[in-house]
Amino acid sequence: MLRKASVKDLNSINRVIELCLSNRPVSDRIKKITLSSLLFDLTDLNYMAVWVVGEPVTGVLGLQKIDEGMLLHSIYVDPSKSNQGIGSELFRHARQLTSTNNQDRLIVKAFSESIGFFKKIGFTPSYILDYPHTLEMAV
Secondary structure (H helix, E strand, C coil), X not given: CEEECCHHHHHHHHHHHHHHHHCCCCCHHHHXXXXXXXXXXXXXXXXXXXXXXXXXXXXXXXEEEECCEEXXXXXXXXXXXXXXXXXXXXXXXXXXXXXXXXXXXXXXXXXXXXXXXHHHCCCEECXXXXXXXXXXXXX
């Protein structure tokens, strides 16, 4: 069941993020450096819309409305729950929220190893943001 995240979800959200990052095909040093910047805290819940799936949390979606469209800040699924439709549910919700907020594009600043995934689901390269791996999708 998809629901808006609350403060009580932060530990579970961060557990999912840690599990996902532990599977990144990068060095342990890069994992260590990036992890702290990607974990959520109260500021993130106030800064963007955060949605979760599961009890305990198995999927996380973070969206931020920006001038250029809706920024897909975060989408994580517990690796042990992959291929069960959780990511698809989160992605459908991201598209729906983009439309509901009168935005015409969903934008992602992707890790280099995630570019193939985002292209596979319909994103195309974009230069709308000053970030090397920016992709967007018309909604």
